Amino acid sequence: MKTLFKNADILLRENGGYRVAESCFLAVEDDRISYIGEARPEGDFDCVKDMSSRLLMPGLYNCHNHSPMVLLRGVGSDLPLDKWLTEEIFPVEDRLTAEDIRAGSYLALLEMIACGTASFSDMYFEPHTTVGAVIEAGLRANIQRPVLSLDPNEKPEDSYRIREAMELYENYNGAADGRILIDFCIHAEYTCTETIARAYSELCRERHGLMHVHLSETYKEHDECIAKYGKTPAKWFEDLGAFDSRAFAAHCVAVSDEDIDIFLRHGVSVVHNPSSNLKLGSGFAPVAKLIDRGVNVALGTDGAASNNNLNIFEEMHLASIIHNGYMKDATVMGADTVIDMATVNGARLQGRENCGELAVGNKADIIAVSLEGPHMRPALDKKSLVTYSAQGSDVCMNMVDGRILYENGEYKTLDKERIYYDLNRAVERLYGGD
Amino acid sequence: MKTLFKNADILLRENGGYRVAESCFLAVEDDRISYIGEARPEGDFDCVKDMSSRLLMPGLYNCHNHSPMVLLRGVGSDLPLDKWLTEEIFPVEDRLTAEDIRAGSYLALLEMIACGTASFSDMYFEPHTTVGAVIEAGLRANIQRPVLSLDPNEKPEDSYRIREAMELYENYNGAADGRILIDFCIHAEYTCTETIARAYSELCRERHGLMHVHLSETYKEHDECIAKYGKTPAKWFEDLGAFDSRAFAAHCVAVSDEDIDIFLRHGVSVVHNPSSNLKLGSGFAPVAKLIDRGVNVALGTDGAASNNNLNIFEEMHLASIIHNGYMKDATVMGADTVIDMATVNGARLQGRENCGELAVGNKADIIAVSLEGPHMRPALDKKSLVTYSAQGSDVCMNMVDGRILYENGEYKTLDKERIYYDLNRAVERLYGGD
Numbered sequence: 001m002k003t004l005f006k007n008a009d010i011l012l013r014e015n016g017g018y019r020v021a022e023s024c025f026l027a028v029e030d031d032r033i034s035y036i037g038e039a040r041p042e043g044d045f046d047c048v049k050d051m052s053s054r055l056l057m058p059g060l061y062n063c064h065n066h067s068p069m070v071l072l073r074g075v076g077s078d079l080p081l082d083k084w085l086t087e088e089i090f091p092v093e094d095r096l097t098a099e100d101i102r103a104g105s106y107l108a109l110l111e112m113i114a115c116g117t118a119s120f121s122d123m124y125f126e127p128h129t130t131v132g133a134v135i136e137a138g139l140r141a142n143i144q145r146p147v148l149s150l151d152p153n154e155k156p157e158d159s160y161r162i163r164e165a166m167e168l169y170e171n172y173n174g175a176a177d178g179r180i181l182i183d184f185c186i187h188a189e190y191t192c193t194e195t196i197a198r199a200y201s202e203l204c205r206e207r208h209g210l211m212h213v214h215l216s217e218t219y220k221e222h223d224e225c226i227a228k229y230g231k232t233p234a235k236w237f238e239d240l241g242a243f244d245s246r247a248f249a250a251h252c253v254a255v256s257d258e259d260i261d262i263f264l265r266h267g268v269s270v271v272h273n274p275s276s277n278l279k280l281g282s283g284f285a286p287v288a289k290l291i292d293r294g295v296n297v298a299l300g301t302d303g304a305a306s307n308n309n310l311n312i313f314e315e316m317h318l319a320s321i322i323h324n325g326y327m328k329d330a331t332v333m334g335a336d337t338v339i340d341m342a343t344v345n346g347a348r349l350q351g352r353e354n355c356g357e358l359a360v361g362n363k364a365d366i367i368a369v370s371l372e373g374p375h376m377r378p379a380l381d382k383k384s385l386v387t388y389s390a391q392g393s394d395v396c397m398n399m400v401d402g403r404i405l406y407e408n409g410e411y412k413t414l415d416k417e418r419i420y421y422d423l424n425r426a427v428e429r430l431y432g433g434d
Numbered sequence: 435m436k437t438l439f440k441n442a443d444i445l446l447r448e449n450g451g452y453r454v455a456e457s458c459f460l461a462v463e464d465d466r467i468s469y470i471g472e473a474r475p476e477g478d479f480d481c482v483k484d485m486s487s488r489l490l491m492p493g494l495y496n497c498h499n500h501s502p503m504v505l506l507r508g509v510g511s512d513l514p515l516d517k518w519l520t521e522e523i524f525p526v527e528d529r530l531t532a533e534d535i536r537a538g539s540y541l542a543l544l545e546m547i548a549c550g551t552a553s554f555s556d557m558y559f560e561p562h563t564t565v566g567a568v569i570e571a572g573l574r575a576n577i578q579r580p581v582l583s584l585d586p587n588e589k590p591e592d593s594y595r596i597r598e599a600m601e602l603y604e605n606y607n608g609a610a611d612g613r614i615l616i617d618f619c620i621h622a623e624y625t626c627t628e629t630i631a632r633a634y635s636e637l638c639r640e641r642h643g644l645m646h647v648h649l650s651e652t653y654k655e656h657d658e659c660i661a662k663y664g665k666t667p668a669k670w671f672e673d674l675g676a677f678d679s680r681a682f683a684a685h686c687v688a689v690s691d692e693d694i695d696i697f698l699r700h701g702v703s704v705v706h707n708p709s710s711n712l713k714l715g716s717g718f719a720p721v722a723k724l725i726d727r728g729v730n731v732a733l734g735t736d737g738a739a740s741n742n743n744l745n746i747f748e749e750m751h752l753a754s755i756i757h758n759g760y761m762k763d764a765t766v767m768g769a770d771t772v773i774d775m776a777t778v779n780g781a782r783l784q785g786r787e788n789c790g791e792l793a794v795g796n797k798a799d800i801i802a803v804s805l806e807g808p809h810m811r812p813a814l815d816k817k818s819l820v821t822y823s824a825q826g827s828d829v830c831m832n833m834v835d836g837r838i839l840y841e842n843g844e845y846k847t848l849d850k851e852r853i854y855y856d857l858n859r860a861v862e863r864l865y866g867g868d
Contacts, residue, residue, distance in 0.1 A: 074815035077822065078768035110808035219762070278759030281766070308822040309809050322756065325712030328653070332715070334512035374544035375743050377854070378861045384508035388742040393827035420811070427812045
């Protein structure tokens with residue numbers, strides 16, 4: 001399959017920053033970008049698409065998500081954090097069946113595809129349902145079965161969670177031509193015993209796996225860990241071997257300078273989740289410092305229960321402005337940094353080579369952003385438009401692995417009406433009617 | 435003209451909070467809401483509109499804007515504040531003609547109408563062009579010609595800015611059946627002499643006018659005023675009589691507790707501009723405290739050069755989450771408070787009675803928000819969806835004063851193609867081509 005995009009503005013990464021090449025051609029052959037340039041490439045194409053008034057850019061990475069939690073969108077809004085979790089969220093989660101989670105996964109995929117997501121990292125229960133949905137949808141995803149244990153006497157060999165996590169890994173890692181990767185996941189320091197965390201980290205290390213953890217999301221979590229263990233969550237994970245292979249840590253709001261040393265020592269990436277950290281009152285991750293010191297920082301939405309969307313354009317917008325405000329300096333963040341976080345840094349975090357950047361030979365993960373709307377005019381600085389003005393709804397095409405998943409409001413791989421039907425049934429089961 | 439909306443979910447304000455009445459009828463007769471209820475109202479209608487999967491809510495108020503600055507969208511992004519203003523923004527503003535400003539006004543109106551704006555407060559040069567555009571577009575607006583003076587010897591009777599401001603007031607205040615109101619405006623403490631500010635405040639007081647000012651946008655401005663005058667900007671304005679009539683102050687990032695006393699003493703409303711305050715590194719206005727103490731707080735976008743949109747749904751989203759993050763408490767803001775800021779508080783600020791709330795007898799300023807998208811499902815809590823999930827692009831109808839200005843992507847009063855054409859000519863003049 002050979003596709004040619006013509007008259008396209010193309011967001012190119014050059015010398016660590018971005019440049020928009022105007023009115024160019026971009027050719028895709030099977031799953032790869034085969035040409036980018038001003039002249040029409042030689043040869044015949046199965047499909048030629050006019051991209052006038054469209055900006056082509058890399059598909060976006062959502063590196064921390066609990067996608068089936070769209071089923072809990074808006075549940076318990078505006079309550080204090082503890083009350084929200086224990087009285088509203090956990091009781092619904094306790095009722096979730098695999099069928100519910102499948103329905104949630106599909107709904108989340110509709111939202112992510114429409115907002116230009118190419119790949120996401122997902123930590124939730126019954127993850128085989130999410131794997132199946134992602135394979136059908138055509139996205140990339142790094143999926144985890146979170147391991148946790150609140151029973152101090154539980155032995156690793158008795159942990160059904162470790163067993164499920166390893167079965168998931170054996171069955172699906174590398175599935176769908178590598179679109180599916182299965183990561184390891186210790187849910188958090190405060191939800192796992194040292195025994196379980198250490199044994200599971202060893203399994204990860206043996207397979208050179210990628211470990212996903214929640215880390216210092218709140219000052220409370222951070223301080224309670226120090227009170228309990230005499231060390232920070234980052235140090236706790238390091239000491240148990242969770243960072244001995246590859247790893248990434250979500251949130252990192254309360255991390256210390258020594259924690260950042262740990263990240264650098266082990267190449268741990270950080271996922272910044274601005275909407276969730278703000279909405280839940282967690283605070284501001286020291287993103288500028290992390291980046292300054294050389295940590296790879298990507299973006300995530302967290303689950304829709306605390307966001308309440310799965311829209312990386314919103315997270316880009318937040319990441320681009322909130323740190324300026326918090327540090328009282330208009331130059332803390334900038335468009336180049338933020339676009340990196342949403343694209344190439346995410347690909348690096350997920351361990352996906354030749355992804356996250358529009359370049360010849362790279363995977364054809366491409367979104368088209370419309371420049372038609374009044375909020376995208378005048379187009380004096382398209383890089384700035386993408387960062388500060390674009391909405392998820394400006395995405396008018398989403399191609400992943402050379403296959404168009406979404407175009408002009410239409411889903412090419414998923415049946416929206418069936419998904420809405422299944423969602424309504426799940427909502428009836430969970431809440432007694434929509 | 436009698437219009438009936440059927441099968442509509444309707445956001446109603448009751449007991450200081452919001453409730454969604456499901457599957458109801460709402461009737462509009464001429465410029466007023468004539469009926470809201472579960473039963474179909476008696477009588478014939480010129481037009482019946484099915485609002486299934488739509489939420490009707492009041493049109494939004496953007497209470498601090500410099501709308502023609504859309505012409506500078508993205509100019510000098512990511513520069514330090516001083517450099518951005520003096521090297522990038524001011525030189526372009528110096529070149530602006532009335533024709534350019536007219537083109538910018540129309541572009542801004544396209545964006546605001548599509549995002550559900552019913553009314554805005556606008557402070558810019560050549561404001562008669564904006565007045566004309568608003569009358570044609572069908573919105574409401576409070577328009578000001580900002581008065582400033584950097585010349586210590588300038589006398590009030592020699593100020594062409596005061597003359598222009600008063601001409602604007604005499605010619606247009608109350609125009610278009612009251613859709614247009616002309617306010618007074620001292621640009622800021624740091625851009626105006628006491629002589630000019632005092633004389634102009636007296637003109638405002640005599641007419642029981644509404645005074646719009648920039649106030650303590652940055653700590654630098656606030657502290658330099660104290661160093662220069664021995665008092666805060668709020669006290670400076672109070673002492674000169676700027677608050678003797680009605681007034682509202684934009685930004686108020688750096689205000690003290692005594693400044694809040696001043697606001698309460700004079701009934702001064704505050705406009706919170708979260709995007710702009712964050713992007714420019716100004717900081718966090720103490721919105722929760724202002725509201726707690728009884729100040730009327732509304733929302734604004736500021737100009738598109740520092741936002742970079744004119745989208746009140748974005749400002750609602752920011753206002754709903756950033757203060758939780760800054761104060762490390764998930765309950766600081768909530769949906770009811772934020773919807774108030776975007777609607778009824780704006781109407782109160784602008785001095786518009788019977789506006790900002792869907793109720794029988796009120797002006798028919800109504801927007802329809804689509805609940806169709808995957809990000810708006812499941813619809814467990816529609817008030818929460820409006821606050822935390824809705825996008826400006828979910829607005830599928832905008833009615834102001836009983837007249838539909840926008841429906842399903844189509845503008846009913848403005849010619850989008852002509853506006854884009856005029857915009858491109860203005861951009862060519864200003865920047866030598868788009």
